[in-house]
Each structure stands twice: as C-alpha cells, then as structure tokens.
Amino acid sequence: MDKETAEAVRRYVANGGTVIMTGYSAKVDETGKWFETPLPGRLTDVFGVRTNEFYRAEQPLKIMFDCKEQTGSDPFYEVLEPSTAKPLAMFTNTPKPSPAVTVNRFGKGRAIYLATAAQGAFPDPLVRSLYTELGIERGPVTPPGVVARVVDGRTLYVNTNTAPARVALAGKQHDILSGRASTDRLDLPPYGVALLQ
Numbered sequence: 001m002d003k004e005t006a007e008a009v010r011r012y013v014a015n016g017g018t019v020i021m022t023g024y025s026a027k028v029d030e031t032g033k034w035f036e037t038p039l040p041g042r043l044t045d046v047f048g049v050r051t052n053e054f055y056r057a058e059q060p061l062k063i064m065f066d067c068k069e070q071t072g073s074d075p076f077y078e079v080l081e082p083s084t085a086k087p088l089a090m091f092t093n094t095p096k097p098s099p100a101v102t103v104n105r106f107g108k109g110r111a112i113y114l115a116t117a118a119q120g121a122f123p124d125p126l127v128r129s130l131y132t133e134l135g136i137e138r139g140p141v142t143p144p145g146v147v148a149r150v151v152d153g154r155t156l157y158v159n160t161n162t163a164p165a166r167v168a169l170a171g172k173q174h175d176i177l178s179g180r181a182s183t184d185r186l187d188l189p190p191y192g193v194a195l196l197q
Helices: 003-014 123-134
Strands: 018-022 049-056 062-065 068-071 076-082 086-091 099-106 109-114 146-151 154-159 165-174 181-188 193-196
Touching: 003 018, 003 099, 003 109, 018 123, 049 099, 062 099, 062 123, 076 086, 076 099, 109 123, 146 165, 154 165, 154 181, 165 193, 181 193
Parallel strands: 018 109
Antiparallel strands: 049 076, 062 068, 062 086, 086 099, 099 109, 146 154, 154 193, 165 181
C-alpha cells in the first residue's frame, strides 16, 4: 500500500464512498517491506481496525452473515481488533471468536474489512447486501463461474469455468460474436464468451 493509494482510499471514503478490503491487503509498503505500524498499513483509522495475528485454519472457515452460515475455500484468516469499527459477521469455527467482517464509518462513507482472502462465499453475500443502499442494479442471473454485464442493450457472458455452463435466457436472443441464435438457454463452452442482443 503506497501513500498515494492510501490517500485515494481515504479521500474516497471520507467523501461518501464505500470500500471493501480483504485479508492480505495493506501488509507491505510500496517497497515490499512489512509495515512497522499497525495493519492495515496507513489505513487503520479509515477501517477502524488493526490486525496483528494471522492464522491458517485446519478446516474450511465458516462465517455467520445475515443469519446464514457461509463456508469458504481458503483457510487463511486474520484476527481483527476493532477500535471504531462494528462487527458485521463473525467466524463460527475459529479457536477464538473474532469478527470476520467489520464496518467503520469514516467521514461521509464507510470502510468494510473482510478478515479473509477474497473467496466467493464471503464477499458475494456482503456485496449483494449493499445493492439497495448503494443503488446498484443487479445484473443478469448466472450460474456459478459465469459473469455477465449489460451495456447498451447487449449482454456479455463469460464462462470462467473449465467446464461447460448453461445460462437460462428469456426467449430468443442473437449472439453477435458467433452469429448463432439462442432460445431460452445459452450453452457456453469452457472459457466461452457470447455477446447477446
């Protein structure tokens, strides 16, 4: 985390933005050296937490978020010590109870810290929980590993899986890239792409 990036995050949140930081973040400075200050480096006040303990769990991590238990895939986690931040979610299977997700009000905005590496099971429900409040319009519904984005009446689908994927469609649509028409479903090969209209 260099000074310029830390200042950009600080200004963005202070001016009303919402940021999410995950484990492994802001541990080293711009020269690759471990910070000699509390972590996350240069941003402990923005996130309202500090972390100095890091562990690898012997089993998949579990988080209770929004009354649902989520199971992760990466066993790395940090023990967060909130100062001004409030816990949003807790680990349910670590030796010492600790927050898995915290939120801190800073200026006009808020900074959210996830105490694990980015892995779909944890940030996905967190981000979805922010849609309404932040005015984010939900994109097309896709199966796991398929991402989609709508721009100017066209929808781009990308299969990030090593296996084929099937996407449900509403009616008939035309793939601009291949020239093929799809009715009610789109079959994407591994790493396949389609631009439907």
